[in-house]
Amino acid sequence: MTTHNNHWYIVGAGAIGCLWAHALKKAGQDVTVVLKGHVQDSGSNTRSAQQQISLSSIDGSNTVVDINTVTVSELISHNSVIEHCIIATKAYDANTALQAILPALSSSAMVLSLCNGMGMHKAMHKQLQSRSKNIQFLLGVTSDGALLHQPFQLSHTGIGHTFIGDYLQQKNTNTLLPPHLYLHHSQRDNIHSALWQKMLINCVINPLTLIYQCKNGELFANKDYSQSIKALCDELSLIANKAAPTITMTAELLFEAAQDVANLTAENTSSMLKDAQLARPLELDYLNGYMVKLAKEHGLACPINQQLLDTQL
Numbered sequence: 001m002t003t004h005n006n007h008w009y010i011v012g013a014g015a016i017g018c019l020w021a022h023a024l025k026k027a028g029q030d031v032t033v034v035l036k037g038h039v040q041d042s043g044s045n046t047r048s049a050q051q052q053i054s055l056s057s058i059d060g061s062n063t064v065v066d067i068n069t070v071t072v073s074e075l076i077s078h079n080s081v082i083e084h085c086i087i088a089t090k091a092y093d094a095n096t097a098l099q100a101i102l103p104a105l106s107s108s109a110m111v112l113s114l115c116n117g118m119g120m121h122k123a124m125h126k127q128l129q130s131r132s133k134n135i136q137f138l139l140g141v142t143s144d145g146a147l148l149h150q151p152f153q154l155s156h157t158g159i160g161h162t163f164i165g166d167y168l169q170q171k172n173t174n175t176l177l178p179p180h181l182y183l184h185h186s187q188r189d190n191i192h193s194a195l196w197q198k199m200l201i202n203c204v205i206n207p208l209t210l211i212y213q214c215k216n217g218e219l220f221a222n223k224d225y226s227q228s229i230k231a232l233c234d235e236l237s238l239i240a241n242k243a244a245p246t247i248t249m250t251a252e253l254l255f256e257a258a259q260d261v262a263n264l265t266a267e268n269t270s271s272m273l274k275d276a277q278l279a280r281p282l283e284l285d286y287l288n289g290y291m292v293k294l295a296k297e298h299g300l301a302c303p304i305n306q307q308l309l310d311t312q313l
């Protein structure tokens, strides 16, 4: 059995997973990235492998760190014990990925979800509770920009901030993050309102950049798109205010917040447009699809979001 207090397991080797793996390693932690796949995929004698993560920073410098990788079945067959874990998969993979590593989680583990979107956290919490009532479940909401050029090779395209808070909103949670982590982060008592804010912004930018096939910056720069952005913001804010009254997000505030984020990430291709370009599944069900579900629960009409779901984006 192997267990270390400064050992972080990152599930998901996308841009955000690699960014955190790189930052944690730079901060002196042991890092293992958990990959999809089974022992039989690569032969029964497979062992965890060394891998380099190469990251270009905003200032143009490039740094390479060594991390370990392991497949889920190696993790289980090695009897590894996970104390600290980050789930950085796509929203639609989060529950399956968590289920797969569940047997390896220590009964007092800390699990931080950095997944985009909403609608999967309740099931994640239930999964963790079924393993042990003492597992701490944290949610992170990040505005860091990262672009994966090829596996384990990425650029940190925007310096953002990650808010971290307890799923059950317990105060003074211990994130156990090391002191010298270069990624900006802080604790937030009500992480759900930060999550809502980001999700609503993503509900505007992501599907519309896909429909208009444009970079984030062009969405608000092109006045032809203004009407549809405003109509979407109106509908989203009505649903949000009914489903989560404490959010108090007006359509105007949502428009401005989405515009700010789009301008700050002007050169970015949104993750949804990127997924479509790479023929990967979209996170639509965990963004606009989640809003449609809430609208139905509250008896609200949501023709625009419904249309986004029905259109084969």
Ligand code: KPL
Pocket: 116, 202, 205, 206, 216, 261, 265, 268, 269, 270, 271, 272
């Ligand atoms: O989070 C994003 C995404 O693409 O998913 C934004 C904020 C829109 C930046 O691209």
